[in-house]
Structures are given as C-alpha cells and as structure tokens.
Amino acid sequence: MCGIFGYVGKRNDAGALAVEGLKNLEYRGYDSWGIACKTDGVVLIEKSTGKISTVDSNDFRESCSLAIGHTRWATHGGVTEFNAHPHANGDQKIAVVHNGILENYQELKKDLMEKGHEFLSETDTEVIPHLIEEYLKQTDDFAYAVRMACKDFDGRYAFLALHTESNTLVAARRGSPLIVGVGDDGYFVASDIPAFMEHTKLVQYLDDGEMVVTNGDNIIFSDLETGDEVVKREIEITWSIEQAQKGEFEHYMLKEIMDQKESVARAVNQNEEQIYTLAEAIRNAKGTFLVGCGTAAKACMAAEYFFSVIAEKHVNFAPASEFKLYHHFLLPESLLIVVSQSGETADVLEAMKIAKSKGSKVLAIVNVEGSTIDREADYTLLINAGPERAVASTKALTGQMAVLLLIAYTLADKTQEGKRLLLETSSKINDMLNPRYVEFVESIAEKIQEKSDLFIIGKSWNYPMALESAIKIQEVSYVHAEGFAGGELKHGPIALIEEGTPCIALVGNDEVKADIISNAIELKARGGHIIGISPENNEVFDEWIKVPDAGAAQAIVNIIPVQALAYFLAVKRGKDPDMPRNLAKSVTVK
C-alpha cells in the first residue's frame, strides 16, 4: 500500500534511480506518483496522477545525489496532483513521502494551522513536513527534529524525509515496512527489496519504532523513542533479479501462474525437523487458529479441511480482520497460525498482536523473508515462491496450501506420504501447464468473455477454492463472480441462474464427487452452462478443463486453470491484470 523509495550516495542520478525503483514498487499502488530531488540547495518536486510506469527516467537525469519518491494508493484524499506525494512544508525546504495512516493528523493539522501553517492537500502526510519544520525551530539537527515529530504521531507509518540544509536521508518506521539496501556507492531505503535489487542484494531491516539516518557514506539506525543507536546485521537476499522480472511474459500474473510449475515443489522442500516441531506444537496446543486475508485466507480455509480429513484435527479458521473477538478463546497454550504472502498485511499483524497479548504462540507461513510477520512470529515457514508482483495472488496460494497440507500429513505421522503426494502433484502441474493447455483455457475465456455473471461451486477443500476462484475473476476481469459450497446453491443463489450463465464446478476424485456432480446437474437444469474442472469428464459438463488427479492435493491443482481463466478474461476484456482498479497488493492499512 503505497511504495516509497529513497537514495543517497555518490551517484548523481538519484532522481532517475527513484523513478526506476518506484516502477518495481508499483504493485503497492498506482494512483499517482512523485519525486523530490535535492539539488543545489533546493528541493525540486515533480508529481502527477497516473502510473509511474509511464514516466521516462531520462527526464530525471539532472545532477542529484539525494532523492525520494512515492507511488500512491489513495487513502486520505482523492487521486489528485495535490494529494500525490512528496509533500513539502511551506517554504518547500522539507519533503516527505509516506506509507501508512497518521490517525491523529486532524488534531496535528489544526494545531499547525493555528501556528500559521498552510496546507495544500487533503492528506494526513502533509502534517509531517510542517511538524518537522516546527521542531527545526528548536534545533539545527534535522534527524532530531524528525524524531521529535514522530513522538507526536499516532498510527502506522513508514516515511522518508529530506531537507535542503542537510545531506542526509532520514527514515522512520512504525507499522509499515522499510528496508535499507546497502549499495557500493550509497544507501537505498524502500518499502520492498525489488525497488533496489538491481543495485544490491545486501539488506538491513528497520524494525518498528526505529529510524535511520544516512548521508550515503555512513548509516545509523536508532530507537525512535530513546534515540539509542541500534546495531543491524547485513543480510544477503536469495531472490534473483530474473525471479522478480516478467521475462518473456506480457504480464506478471501469467508469469506467476506459470511459475507454479516449480514453486509448489519449492514450498514442499521444508526442513523436516522444523515441520515435526510445528506439528508437535499444533498437537499440544489448546486451540489452534488459522488466519489470513484475501487469497491467503482461502488457503487457511482449505487447511481446515486438510487438518480434518488427513489428521482428524480441528483447527479454527477466521479471516484476520474478524479475529479480534476470538480473543476470549485464546490461552497461553493456544497457537495462532498466520498465512500471508507479503508478511505485511495490517489485519494479520493485528491478529498476531491479539494472540501475543494473551501469551499464545504464533506460527507464520509467509513468502517474504524478513517481512514484519516473519520477524515477529515465534516460528516461520517460508513458502519460497519467489517474488509475487501481480496484485492477484496465485503462486503464493498454492505454496501456502502445499505447506499446510504437509503439516497436516506430519500431524498424522505421514510426512513422507505427504511429501511424495506434493512432489508428484508438482510434477503433474509442470506437465499440465504446457502451451496447448494454456491456449485451451484461453479459448474458454474467449467463449464466456461477454458474460456479466459467473458462478463457481465446490465442496470440501474445493469450496474455499470456489471462493478463491470468485476473487480471482472479480479482481482482474471485473466480471461479477461468486463462489459457493455446491450444496448451498439451492438455498437461494440458484435463483440467479439463467439460460447460458457460466457455472464452474470444481471436482475431484473424492468422497464428495457424486454430490458436486449432482449440484452441477441442478444448475444445468436451470440453464447453467457447466464448465467442469475435474480429472475426469462427465456428461453434465458443457466444457471440460482436465486437471490431473491429485488426491488430497486436488484443491492445489484445481485452482490453477481458474487463475489462468481469470487472467485471460481480464486481457480479453481490455483490463490490466497486473494493476486492477481500486486494489493494491500489500494492504498495510486496517
């Protein structure tokens, strides 16, 4: 949610670096963009509505070795040039880019206005440079003034600030991510690693309540509250630049769907000792809860079935945003399993806070190593899917489900059986995702692209996949899509089925197969056009998208053609699947 980027160092093309860095953060927001460059004692700010991807970095080649930039997902104030970041104080000497929400900005703004400050935007962010200006009346030390200002803020933030009178880049973090890239010729500070990965793979993580001050030669991390210096390790990241790029694909979404040829196997490749320890923790816990948001929440829902069917173990799923009222059930011996691609989702972090306040332990299943959730959890399992850039989550979901299924098998003392099943499934996915298959899915998208409504049904672990299918289709193609448990349709939604309404049935060779086929027959009797996603054909299907038979891993396989269908529906309807309207990939606000 909003991407921020800063550079200070020996290079004199900091503005261009900021433009290129922000292009790699566009998945975090793409309403508007802006750059501030400090050059010859002045701060030059350029900003605009629209996408940073359309900006040519050659237009930012003027000599500058200190710059900050922002790509926005609007929260406070509409999408206008005035509301775009960077924001500056009255005399334009201090510029700030910010990710997060300052909850008390209205009070701060009122106080500042009484002191004569004038505001140009509707944002919460604009109070930051004005407040820093106030503190600079008491000190010459820019970093100290930033630290004092932070003491007045309530809410979540990560921001970068620069000042005409100082050659330093100052950054502070409370609740939203910030990572330092240690370059050969300067320092980068950004919301996420892809922003500077082209320049360095050495990183240092800021923790909540910390700030960093760098002049490009030196860097000092300190505690926002006390000002005490904090020593940081340099960590080398393992992702490659190629993994983070689109390569031959037109969109990240398609690339990431195709990445599932290998990513499921990478997720399964876990340290067995660790999996045993975690299974033991679940076995001994007084209550295990599973939370996530959006697509990750659907992995959690599927896992409820995995744990029930494979390990005969009851776990409790709740969307992270609904977890607050579960705190009555939490004990110090309870376990919270959180699932998140980014490791930064605000509602998930909130759920962790609730669990920790009750003394419960937290297990995280995340994709982004070093993310806040990774660092704040008691145990972490990484799914190793590689960078996921498209807003619509695809390979992270299948990786999350693979890890959860492996844990369920371990809990049932069948780790090797689970591993074998998942590795076989991975190789079946590899075979399935061949060019002819993808073209076939595209041809189905071609047939239904004009339809305005679409329904998806599933049972057992295919029920959460029906819900996930609806999310995928809605978010990228804007077609009205709804997922249901097959048996629920006749209790209401079946009234919506008309002649030719596309209905996708997610089927497996399992104990609920006959039931879901009956549900498909009920839909067909009302005119539904049935698209079966199933290992075997059935006479009720008008279209059949064949998937390999994957036993207990069927949900992992069945969702993949729907991801591809959603992708092609978006493209055929002229939408950009990587940057769907109104959405952002990393949701760092509640």
Ligand code: G6P
């Ligand atoms: C956003 C994204 C979704 C994602 C959800 C949870 O809404 O658009 O694709 O599933 O956040 O994100 P997380 O990073 O916690 O998995």
